[in-house]
Amino acid sequence: MFTTDIFLPNLDDVKDFVKMTSKYKRLPISLISDKYVIDAHSIIGIISLDISKPIQLQITEEDIPSSFMVDLEPYLYKK
Numbered sequence: 001m002f003t004t005d006i007f008l009p010n011l012d013d014v015k016d017f018v019k020m021t022s023k024y025k026r027l028p029i030s031l032i033s034d035k036y037v038i039d040a041h042s043i044i045g046i047i048s049l050d051i052s053k054p055i056q057l058q059i060t061e062e063d064i065p066s067s068f069m070v071d072l073e074p075y076l077y078k079k
Contacts, residue, residue: 002064005054005077006031013075014051018043020071027068032056 008014021029021040029040033055038045040057049055054077 006075007077
């Protein structure tokens with residue numbers, strides 16, 4: 001399992017993130033915020049979260065493509 005925090009501070013970032021995750025439809029990507037668990041491929045689901053704070057990204061699969069990790073880089077939360 002892989003987990004990290006991401007930050008999507010505005011709707012343009014949300015749209016770009018969903019567009020990026022759509023390239024990895026078979027990858028089980030979840031976003032966790034408070035008590036909510038959302039499919040990261042769903043723009044409506046992400047918009048329903050509080051995007052003013054970091055969101056935990058979770059992938060339950062062990063075999064994560066290296067291209068996904070490169071694509072994820074701009075969205076990683078930098079403390």
